[in-house]
Amino acid sequence: MKKTAVRNLRLCTKDCLCLYVCPTGATDTENSIIDTDKCTGCGDCAAACPSGAISMVVTHYPPQQQKNDDVKSILTSLAENRCRSERIARQLARKTDRPGEKKLLTAIAISSRLVAEDIMREAGFMLPQSRCTHELLEKILADPPQGFPAEAARKLLEMIEIND
Amino acid sequence: MKYVCTVCGHVYDEEAEKVPFSSLPPQWTCPRCGAEKAMFDPLEEKKERGNDGSTDESPEQGQGETKLSAGVLAAVFSNLARGCEKQYKAEEAELFAKIAAFYTSLSDDDDTDASPESLAALAQEDISSTYPAARKTAENKMDRGALRICTWGEKVTRIARSLLSQYRKGGEELLRESEVWLCTVCGFVYIGRKPPELCPVCKVPSWKFTNVEGGEM
Structure with missing residues (x-):
């Protein structure tokens, strides 16, 4: 499987061994982001990095795990509730003028969204490259709600290839 | 006697403890x-949960075309934006984020119906029925990922309910000289001067926590 190197800037300790071992100069960039056009995927930089800041990432992702319909259905109802929790918490946070309560409700709103995102990931929307993501975008584009950013959806359909 | 959080x-x-x-x-x-005392259960021998030999009895719902609400679509797309970010696809991430917004x-x-009571009631409903139902289906279908989110999600929902209840009792005093910390991975919320060293739910290190300021949405 073809791979490409990526650097986690948070872990990079600038030991620069990647510069010494890279055969193409892909790791030598102004912004510290490895140049994917030059990277051959050899993995020498990841092996040499003493901080474990470079990982080798596949360029084509394997198909995501298939999900059972019952699992999708129950997880979707759970996500519906968590999204309602997000909405209520957000509205209450807007209304209150007590600073502590505002923070707590804001945190609960974001927390509810994070849980809902994770649930929907397990309900079949793990990879942007999945067929169901494409089908969802196409379905929305066929009859978009008013104000829907259709241009963004069209661009995504063009840019992301289906992998399953 | 032992009690477990x-x-x-x-x-x-x-x-x-004496x-x-x-x-x-x-x-x-x-x-x-930081969960309340009421969130503790007596520790008994491991409760038998789930497979009692009964076959799959989760309701067969004609899933087919479930219409997702705008709220869930927002979560689906913000999650896909996050997925693109992790794949270092900045432009795609931005487009998904736009749709999510x-x-x-x-x-x-x-x-x-928005009130602190309805928020707590919704958490209660999920803890007592939606999560257990989801867990049962996940067990029957042997879906490890779905089981994992049932565990994390339920714990995160429990702490949210507990903090709401603590706030109802203690008011602003609860947050005096404390910050509200949010685990950006699982959504665990913690009140304290510093974030926990490891997230008690998903075990990521403290730098994955963010200090919630309020009003940034």
Whole structure:
């Protein structure tokens, strides 16, 4: 499987061994982001990095795990509730003028969204490259709600290839 | 006798602590994750849960075409934006985020029912029925990922409910000289001067926590 190197800037300790071992100069960039056009995927930089800041990432992702319909259905109802929790918490946070309560409700709103995102990931929307993501975008584009950013959806359909 | 925290699994051992659990003051909270005393259960031999030999009895719902609400669509798309970010696809991430923002505002109509009580009731409903039902289906279908989110999600929902209840009792005092910390991975919320060293729910290090300022949405 073809791979490409990526650097986690948070872990990079600038030991620069990647510069010494890279055969193409892909790791030598102004912004510290490895140049994917030059990277051959050899993995020498990841092996040499003493901080474990470079990982080798596949360029084509394997198909995501298939999900059972019952699992999708129950997880979707759970996500519906968590999204309602997000909405209520957000509205209450807007209304209150007590600073502590505002923070707590804001945190609960974001927390509810994070849980809902994770649930929907397990309900079949793990990879942007999945067929169901494409089908969802196409379905929305066929009859978009008013104000829907259709241009963004069209661009995504063009840019992301289906992998399953 | 031992008691276990239903959020983080911390065990209170009466013998070691030399104080009976029942004698702890009502405002006592879990030393690890901050959950209230009421979130502790007596520790018994492992409860038998799930497969009692019964076959799959989860309701067969004609899934087919489930219509997702604007709120869930917002979560689906913000999650896909996150997925693109992790794959270092910045432009795609931005496009997904734009669609997510559209659905977030679309879903944000005023909920006439919005109150701290309805928020707590919704958490209660999920803890007592939705999560157990989801867990059962996940077990029957042997879906490890779905089981994992049932565990994390339920714990995160429990701590949210507990903090709402603590706020109802203690008011602004609860947050005096404390910050509100949010685990950006699983959504665990913690009140304290510093974030926990490890998230008690998903075990990521403290730098994955963010200090919630309020009003940034």
